[in-house]
Amino acid sequence: MRPTIARVTWIVLLAALAGTAVLIAQQPPPPLVTAQEIAGGLKPDGAHWLTFGGNYGNQRHSPLTQLTPANVNRLVPQWTFQTATLGNFETTTLLRDNILYVTGPLNLAWALDARTGRQIWRYRRELPDTGTLTACCGLVNRGFGVLGDKLFMTTLDAHLVALDIKTGAVVWDATLEDYKIGYASTIAPLVVKDKVIVGVAGGEFGIRGFIDAYEANTGKRAWRTYTIPGPGEPGNNTWAGDSWKIGGTGVWVTGAYDPEQNLVFYGTGNPGPDYHSESREGDNLYSDSLMALDADTGKLRWHYQFTPHDVHDWDSTQVPILADLTIGGQPRKVVMFANRNGFYYTLDRTTGKVIVAKPFVTTTWAKEVGSDGRPILLPGNRPDEKGAVTCPDITGATNFWPPAYDPSTRTFFVNAREVCATFFAWKPEYIPGQRFTGGAAQRLRSTPESPVYGALRAIDPTTGGLKWEFRYLNPSTAGLLTTASGLIFSGDSEGNLLALDSRNGKLLWNYQLGATMHGTSPITYMVDGRQHVLVPAGTTLTAWALPQ
Amino acid sequence: MTSLRWVLTVSLFGMLGGGLLAAQVPQNLPSKNPLEGDPAAIQAGMGLFRGRCADCHGMDARGVRGPDITQIWASGRTDDGLWKTIKGGVPNTEMPANPRALDHEIWQILAYLRTLAAPAPTDPPRGNAQNGEKLFRANCAGCHRVNATGGRLGPDLSRVGVARSREVMVRRIRGSIEELGAGYEPVTITPESGQPIRGVKKNEDLFSVQIMDTRERIQGYEKDKVKAVVNDTKSAMPAFGVDRLSESDLDDLIRYLQSMRGFDPAVRP
Numbered sequence: 125m126r127p128t129i130a131r132v133t134w135i136v137l138l139a140a141l142a143g144t145a146v147l148i149a150q151q152p153p154p155p156l157v158t159a160q161e162i163a164g165g166l167k168p169d170g171a172h173w174l175t176f177g178g179n180y181g182n183q184r185h186s187p188l189t190q191l192t193p194a195n196v197n198r199l200v201p202q203w204t205f206q207t208a209t210l211g212n213f214e215t216t217t218l219l220r221d222n223i224l225y226v227t228g229p230l231n232l233a234w235a236l237d238a239r240t241g242r243q244i245w246r247y248r249r250e251l252p253d254t255g256t257l258t259a260c261c262g263l264v265n266r267g268f269g270v271l272g273d274k275l276f277m278t279t280l281d282a283h284l285v286a287l288d289i290k291t292g293a294v295v296w297d298a299t300l301e302d303y304k305i306g307y308a309s310t311i312a313p314l315v316v317k318d319k320v321i322v323g324v325a326g327g328e329f330g331i332r333g334f335i336d337a338y339e340a341n342t343g344k345r346a347w348r349t350y351t352i353p354g355p356g357e358p359g360n361n362t363w364a365g366d367s368w369k370i371g372g373t374g375v376w377v378t379g380a381y382d383p384e385q386n387l388v389f390y391g392t393g394n395p396g397p398d399y400h401s402e403s404r405e406g407d408n409l410y411s412d413s414l415m416a417l418d419a420d421t422g423k424l425r426w427h428y429q430f431t432p433h434d435v436h437d438w439d440s441t442q443v444p445i446l447a448d449l450t451i452g453g454q455p456r457k458v459v460m461f462a463n464r465n466g467f468y469y470t471l472d473r474t475t476g477k478v479i480v481a482k483p484f485v486t487t488t489w490a491k492e493v494g495s496d497g498r499p500i501l502l503p504g505n506r507p508d509e510k511g512a513v514t515c516p517d518i519t520g521a522t523n524f525w526p527p528a529y530d531p532s533t534r535t536f537f538v539n540a541r542e543v544c545a546t547f548f549a550w551k552p553e554y555i556p557g558q559r560f561t562g563g564a565a566q567r568l569r570s571t572p573e574s575p576v577y578g579a580l581r582a583i584d585p586t587t588g589g590l591k592w593e594f595r596y597l598n599p600s601t602a603g604l605l606t607t608a609s610g611l612i613f614s615g616d617s618e619g620n621l622l623a624l625d626s627r628n629g630k631l632l633w634n635y636q637l638g639a640t641m642h643g644t645s646p647i648t649y650m651v652d653g654r655q656h657v658l659v660p661a662g663t664t665l666t667a668w669a670l671p672q
Numbered sequence: 673m674t675s676l677r678w679v680l681t682v683s684l685f686g687m688l689g690g691g692l693l694a695a696q697v698p699q700n701l702p703s704k705n706p707l708e709g710d711p712a713a714i715q716a717g718m719g720l721f722r723g724r725c726a727d728c729h730g731m732d733a734r735g736v737r738g739p740d741i742t743q744i745w746a747s748g749r750t751d752d753g754l755w756k757t758i759k760g761g762v763p764n765t766e767m768p769a770n771p772r773a774l775d776h777e778i779w780q781i782l783a784y785l786r787t788l789a790a791p792a793p794t795d796p797p798r799g800n801a802q803n804g805e806k807l808f809r810a811n812c813a814g815c816h817r818v819n820a821t822g823g824r825l826g827p828d829l830s831r832v833g834v835a836r837s838r839e840v841m842v843r844r845i846r847g848s849i850e851e852l853g854a855g856y857e858p859v860t861i862t863p864e865s866g867q868p869i870r871g872v873k874k875n876e877d878l879f880s881v882q883i884m885d886t887r888e889r890i891q892g893y894e895k896d897k898v899k900a901v902v903n904d905t906k907s908a909m910p911a912f913g914v915d916r917l918s919e920s921d922l923d924d925l926i927r928y929l930q931s932m933r934g935f936d937p938a939v940r941p
Contacts, residue, residue, distance in 0.1 A: 255772055511731070548722055548731065553712060564722035566731060572905070597878060618877035634879060 154221045156272045157289075159317050163383055170650030173219045176267055176312040177526065178647070180381040181446035184528040186648045189609040190655035191670065196611055196623045197633040198670050202656065203241035205665040207232065213660035214264035214643035216312060216526070216603070218275075222651060224658065225289070226665065227265040227312075230254070231279050235292060238651050238658075241667060245292035252281055252303065258557065259308040260328045266378065266524075266643070269313030269320055271340045276320045278309035284322055284338055296343035300324055305556045306331045312378045316388060316419045319346050323375025327393040327439060330370035330560040335390055335415070337422060347422035351375060351392045351410050359409035367404035370554055372396030373411040377441040377524050380459065382473060387416045387425055389446070389459055389473065393439040399507045399549040399563025400435075407432040412440040414461060416476060426476035431465045432498065435507055436489070436547055437518050437565070438464040443526045449534060451479055451586045460585050462527055462538040464520030467493060470585045482588030484581060485521040485540050489514050507547035507563055517545035518565035519599075526603035526645045528612065530626055535591060536583045537612055537626070541599035543576050544568045580604075580614050582629060592629035594622075603645030605657070613648075613657060615641030621659055637661040697756060698775060705751040707779040708786055717784030720777055728766065733788045737853065738767065740837040742790045747834065754782055797927060799920075804928025807921055811912070818932055824888050825872055826909060827856060833932040841926050847911020858904035859883055861893055872908060 157174060165179030166172075168187045178184045191199070207213070211229025218225040223244065224236040231249035236242065254263060257280045269276040274286040274295055281303040286295040300322065301307035306329025314321045319337040327333070333351035338344065351373040353359040363371055372395050379390035395404055395411035410424075412431040417424055430440045445460045449470070459473040466487030470480035481493035490499035505514045519541060527538040545565040552562035570576035578599030582591040594614075602615030612626040619640050623633040639662025646659045657668045707713035722731060728738030735741070744754065758778045761769035770778075808818070815826035832841070843849050852858070859873045859881065871885035881901050882892045895901055917925070 255774060546731075550715070550718065552719060553715065558716075559719070559723075561719065561723065564719065564726065566722075566726055597876065616878060620877055620879065636877070636879075 157220060157270050159271065159315070162271070162315060170648070170655060171220070173217070173647045173649055174270055175218075176216050176269075176314065176378040177380065177443060177445070180316075180383065181529075182378070182380045182443050182526070183445055183447070183531065183606075184526060184604060184645060185530050185606045185608070187608045188648055188650065188655050189607065190650075191607065191611060191648070191657070192609040193611060193625045193630075193632055195670060199623070199633060199635075199657070199668045200671050202667040202669050204667075205234075205236060205241040205243075207663045209663070211263050212639070212642060212662050213665070214262065214266055214310070214524075215660055216267040216645050217647055217658055217660065217665070218268050218270055219647065219649045219658075220270070224665075225268050225270065225275055226660075227267050227277055229265065230263050231265060231277070233265075233268070233275075233277060233287065233292065235289075236665075238649070238656070238667070241665070245290075247287055247292040247294075249279055249281075249285070251279070257281060257303060257308060258306050258329050259310060259325060260559075264643070265310055265312075266376075267312030269315040271315045271318070271320070274340060276313040276315065276322075276340070278311050278313060278322050280308050280310070282307040282309050282324060284309070284313065284320065284336075284343070286320075286340070286343060298338055298343040298345065300336060301331070305329075306558075306560075309376070311376050314378050314381060314388065315340065316381050319419070321379070321388060321419070323351075323390065325374045325376040325393070327372035327374040327396050327437075328398065328559050328561050329372075329557065330396055330554050331372060331374060332369055333371075333373035333375055333393060335375050335388075335417065335422065337419075349415075349417055349422040349424065351413075351415065353409065362406040362409045364403065364405040367408075370396060370560065371404060371408060371411065372398075372560075373408075374439070375441065376439075377443055380444045380446050381419060382446055382457075384457075385416075385425075385474065386419050387473070388419050389444045390415050390417070391440040391442055391444060391461070393441050394434050394437045397552045397560050397562030398435075398437040399547060399561060399565075400551050401433060401549075401562075402551070405433075408434070412438060412465070414440065414444060414459065414471065414476070416473070428469075428471055428476040428478070428497065430461075430463050430467070430469065430499075434465075435549065436465075436505075436514060437561070438516075438520055439523075440464065441524060442522060443524075445527060445529045445536065446473060447529055447531060447534070447585070449586055458585065460529065460536050462522050462536070462540070462583070464516070464523055465489070465499075466516045466521040467499075468536070468538075468583055468585075468588045469493075470588070480585065480588045483521075484538070484583060484588070484590070485542050486515045486544070487521070488544070505547075507549035507565075509548065509550055511546040511548045511566075513544060513546050513568065515544035516541065517543040517567050518547070519543065523601070525601050525643045528604035528606045528645075529585075530606045530612075532608065533627065534585065535626065536585045537604050537606065538581055538583065539578060539600045539602055539604065539614060540581045540593075541578050543599060544574070578617060580612070580624070580629065582626070594624055594629040594631065600640075601643060602641035603643065605646045605648060607648060613646045613659075615644075615659075615661065619661070621646075621661070637664070637666065639664065697759065701752050701755065703750065703752045705755075705779050705782050705786070707776070707783040708751075710783060713776075713780045713783040714787055715784075716777075717780035717782070720781050721784050724770075724773075725781065733785060735837065735840060739835040740840060741785060742788050743837055745786070745789045746791060751782060754785075755779070758782075797930075799923030799925070799927030801924070801927045801931050803921070804924035804926070807917070807925045808928055811917070812925075815908070825856075825884060825886065827853065829929060830932055831934045833930040834934070836929075838926055838930065841929055842922065844909070845912050845917065845922065845925070847909075847913065850907055852907055856908070858906065858908045860900075860902045860904060862899040862902075863893075864897070864899055870904075873903070 235244040374393035395408040468484040549563035598617040644660040813822035871883040875882040
């Protein structure tokens with residue numbers, strides 16, 4: 125039988141369909157991102173980075189070992205991505221199935237091919253006139269959260285948006301608060317089970333801070349916990365008069381999650397007005413605190429206040445890191461916290477009690493932390509119109525740039541600053557939506573006797589003691605990444621990307637990026653069997669790997 | 673939160689420069705500060721000034737790295753001109769643009785600064801600028817440039833008349849200020865072989881240093897490829913005591929410097 129055209133067409137069509145079926149069978153779409161996958165943290169296959177700190181403990185410690193202290197000096201760039209906009213990265217990128225999910229300044233966001241850096245989609249939020257936005261210190265964003273087929277991003281006009289992971293289209297948009305009265309949001313959401321947990325910035329604008337949880341599927345608010353208790357609630361009496369209504373206490377850096385206790389841990393911002401504090405006499409709970417909240421209900425389990433009645437703008441919005449340690453022969457479940465106020469803390473994360481509290485930079489405002497957990501203040505540190513010199517300065521001993529923790533050596537790493545300042549205070553007037561700080565600070569200049577500098581410090585969390593330090597010329601604002609092979613990645617204030625030996629602080633490799641890693645941390649992952657390190661700095665992302 | 677990040681943001685947006693200013697100056701910008709004398713505005717302006725400007729201009733506005741601005745009205749500047757300077761910055765100087773500063777915030781800052789403003793000096797201007805120019809050419813022009821003529825090792829003084837008060841100029845020339853400005857810190861580099869190289873530091877990181885040497889050669893050096901990089905503690909600017917520059921010559925020199933109010937191609941020799 126001779127084939128007819130129709131018969132040939134059928135055969136070709138059937139073959140094509142079979143081929144497609146084979147193709148589909150060979151490459152099933154990746155399953156949706158599950159809560160279990162996020163809870164699993166970073167895996168030796170290096171296939172994903174699904175939450176701000178790498179795992180729920182915020183350790184930023186990768187199990188990958190292809191890059192080592194012996195070969196890291198052979199790193200070469202694989203590609204560079206440029207945002208093509210003004211404003212800088214302050215983000216932690218996410219990765220899954222060879223795709224990177226990146227948030228940038230001005231609420232821009234991208235999905236990028238991790239093999240090439242090429243864009244798959246781009247999202248841009250229609251923001252109000254940027255002159256009306258109140259984010260105090262840059263129109264930035266610190267990263268996505270992810271669950272199922274959605275990415276979650278907070279916005280400068282105080283919303284939380286869910287984007288379709290495959291297209292970047294908006295799935296839902298929830299209003300956190302009214303941006304016109306001082307609210308903004310820059311925090312990377314923390315996804316716990318089926319909820320997306322976020323906070324608001326605005327400590328310089330007379331807000332009343334809160335932590336919110338939203339249903340990931342619908343954007344419906346599940347709970348809200350104010351960081352300043354209302355009338356009748358415990359702690360409201362730590363604010364004089366009505367000062368609680370405009371007491372700031374924002375939440376703008378991602379917390380940690382302990383599945384065993386079902387608790388989230390969030391550091392809270394400064395009380396407002398920042399420096400002139402007569403109107404808010406009292407401890408001002410829960411400003412400058414670590415709050416432990418039930419992840420399902422937002423109910424406060426415990427709190428620890430690092431700086432009662434702060435007058436130096438020392439937000440405690442640093443990144444908390446969770447670990448299990450043996451201290452004094454006893455197993456302890458701890459949360460570690462290097463604070464802007466100059467003290468390093470190891471707290472019991474089941475009770476909030478202080479285990480270790482020790483200065484990790486020059487600290488002149490408190491002699492020590494007493495056995496009751498309260499700092500023992502030193503005189504002469506209350507700002508006034510004439511000014512009072514205090515160490516650390518306004519930016520603090522450290523700040524929002526993420527620290528890291530290596531569980532194999534039980535070492536906490538932080539980029540620390542050695543800077544002091546003269547703090548001034550004067551009585552401010554509250555006008556909704558306007559700055560409400562009541563003071564200012566002027567940094568002291570570097571002198572040979574009292575140099576201004578920064579250092580990467582390796583701290584023993586069981587004692588607060590210093591294991592080693594690597595000194596920078598000037599204070600660095602870079603976040604950190606450690607690996608199981610004994611590497612630590614950091615950046616200096618002059619734009620150098622640095623790789624060091626995490627056991628001894630020896631510098632192994634450096635590269636001039638042309639911009640600082642201000643508030644950004646590198647992430648690391650595997651693509652096609654090769655370990656990559658991805659570094660956001662300024663307006664560029666650069667991926668590094670060993671030569672093929 | 674930090675003023676550090678505010679400064680970074682300001683610096684970044686400063687890159688937009690003058691084009692942005694043109695778009696942001698309101699059409700009906702008043703020539704006179706509408707908030708002058710308003711106690712609430714003065715109070716708010718003090719906060720804004722101290723938080724955002726004082727790092728360079730000093731808490732008392734009498735100048736640190738940036739100019740003394742207490743005599744800025746006495747020097748003839750107008751309210752609307754100063755408003756534009758704050759909004760748009762001064763190109764090619766460290767004064768950044770402030771595109772995110774709200775219109776009324778700038779008026780508040782100016783309302784506060786007005787309360788610090790010094791009256792115009794009642795003393796008649798002293799000195800002879802013509803002789804001052806001669807003194808400048810003989811003593812200063814080896815290192816300082818005005819209107820595209822002179823040395824490059826020290827700061828360009830083409831607009832020093834608006835940027836520095838007489839008092840600050842006197843102290844600097846007499847040698848009582850030893851503060852080293854960024855870009856002019858003295859440094860000595862000792863190469864693996866050859867003579868030490870002296871100059872001023874233009875930039876530095878952990879691994880390299882960029883300098884202008886005393887022959888005005890600009891060059892970068894990798895620290896691990898030289899014997900030593902030593903930061904000198906004494907300014908390269910010599911002190912001109914009364915033995916080197918009489919009081920009367922000092923008056924002449926300052927009178928000349930006060931006439932330096934920005935690059936003026938018409939006066940190029």
